[in-house]
Amino acid sequence: MRLGFWLALVLGGCAMRPLPAAAPEHGNLTAASVARDGDASPDASAPALVVLIERSRVVAVDPIGGAVRWSLPLVVTGHPIASAQTVYLPVRGQGVVAVDRERGTIRFTAQLPGEALVGLAVDEPMLIATVLDPDARRPAQIVGVSTEDGEVRWRRPAAARLGIPEAGGGIAVVGIGAQVVALGADTGREVARLDIGAPAEHRAELERVVHRRGMWFVGSGTRWVALGVGGQAHGLGRSYAPAFRTVQGMDDGHGDDERLGLWLRWSSVDASPRDAILLSRRAVVAARLDAEGNPMRPRWVHVEQGGEFVAMEVVGDRVILVREDGMIVQLADDDGRELHRLAGHEDAFGALVLGAEPQVRGGAHRHDDPRVIGDLRRLVALEDPRLLPAQRLATDLLWRSEDPRVRALVQGLADADVAGGTLAGGTERAAMLRDHARAVVRTPWGTGSDAEASSLLALLRARPRFGEYTAALEFSAPIRAAVRSGSPEVIAELGRLLLAPSTGAEDLVAIVEAFAILDDPRAVLPVAAFVTRYHADEQIVAESPALHLAARVLLQHVENGEALAVLRRVAEDPLCAPSLRTVIMGGLGELRVAAARRAGG
């Protein structure tokens, strides 16, 4: 063993000292990393490179010019990583091959201890690896390997399974049990330890540490905790695909599951992602997220015709996708337009895409871009079960539209009779999508956040009472806002407002018109109560067009037995206001004629 190792052992004083699974919190992870050498990204200035992982070789391709930079006959068994100069490729026998990124020459092959690799991280001059060692007294180890010569400089056996590490700013950070530990990358000495501030049921799942935009996260799947900023657990409001990929104990290389993944663009100010790009085999959907991590509006959609994607990465202002046949497809991050396509030669299992950091924010386009809405509609209609995660996201995005006509598609999906074949084929996919749509229509619509929906509800709940409100309450603006964006509770609240005696005649009309636009079956009950209560009161019928419009809303929902029953009962009441009866009888007659036409072909 080399002198450097012993020096590190002596100076560090901690090499080989077991890493406890639980210990008191100490240190400051953020300060520890910043204090060393800041947060410079090693990839910031390096040229883009796609390292294709094939069955028995590794090929590095320049995605811009298309030239093959280098090729090596290696069987890669885990997920490679890279620094600005070197690509580190896990190979059989616990080896890690360091390859010069530019020339493709092998710089060294490091030999890791243990039986299986969990994860790699690099912060030159140290390569950090976590490994499983089930035969040893301690089940796992974290190892520091010099990137100068591939020699192990330090290693720490661990009392519990270790997660996938991350390194940067001179420290290596790894999850262990319900804590994360920061070790000095050069010595392995523990410099900080934090409890993961996540609910107990999620702690064990948070196994991958990542470092983005100066912030440290530990996460798994769709949940994560930002380290050092209060430790609150975050999560995506909806789960489509994992954003924090895990390895189920050990890294067994690129697999089929990587054809489904979620890329997140992290904020530079807090722990919330701003954009998401979902890869769902041959579909890619880019969306803006709201503060709660819910999809807020679509950015663009790409559906590949010829094959599935096995890797996706955002590099600078491009989204680079690698197809299973080795083809490299590049899209503009801003609008999803195809920029470049390079034919592949061999099948690829996966790829490591290297290049500049993603841009800070994706392009901001109008939320109702008809091209994107059209793409989403087409995606939802595709009869391909592999696209279901993307179709779920598309459904959510359509529901977040501020245009009720766009949202009507989702309501249509929710109402679809799958068995009867209203949805393409009546397949299991169609049934699953219908069930998803049914869940979605119970959630807020439009682009408003939960906080905005709450504030809208508060505005609609206010009632003018003598002596409590000196100024007249303004309901027209919140009623209009509810059409664009709201939650199911808004329907109920509009219903209460419709039946409130203090609601002005103009507001009654606005509410009923809003119900007509929203076309929500939950409006039937309050509208039916309104029509029933006042249908025999000529004064109220004459007060405004609200009752006539309300009858038309019920006609809109006449397939709903309740609406039809109320309309019939009201129209058959001899004391019903004649003008209202005319509206109802006329509407029912038109519906009968339309039904007869349909029946007659």
Place this chain on the structure above:
Amino acid sequence: MVHSVVLPEVICLSIALGTGALRRDDVPTVAATERATTEVAAHFRTWLADPSAAGAQAIRERVALGAPPDALVVLLEGMRESPRPDLADIAQGLAGYRRADIRGHAIAAWAELGGAQAERAIAAAATDLDPGIRTLAPALASRHPSERAAQIVVDLLARDADLAAVLEEDAPVIESDAPVVDDDAVVIVEDAP
């Protein structure tokens, strides 16, 4: 003392639901088939005269089906003259009717139930946007005196200078047995068969 507030529109909906008036699978015991308002009023009188649960249910169902306002006035006047605690929900629900005259009759009938119900009726009158309904509050408070009712009136008069002036100048205008705002609405069906 904490007083729960149930909005009239909620009562309106709950009456509709509770009677099954808005459900298609129910079999209502009454139907809106009368050809004249006087017939509806007569039905209300008949059902009011029946102290059983069936009478109350018939009233509840007929109100939920939507009745002409003049018939509702007859019903509410009957409830005011012979208070029916089992029909408190009807009075409360109609206290949320759009027309002020119906609200006035409903609040008066509601108050006749006495006790806490009277206090709630007086509070509803005192916060109504219609000045005519607010004039009911002092009258009902003098008919159903309580500490809370008195406080409601004190608070009302502090806010409603016009009403305070009217009471100051012409106290007899407000009488406890003159609970309706629009007396004309009451007399229409007096001679109904």
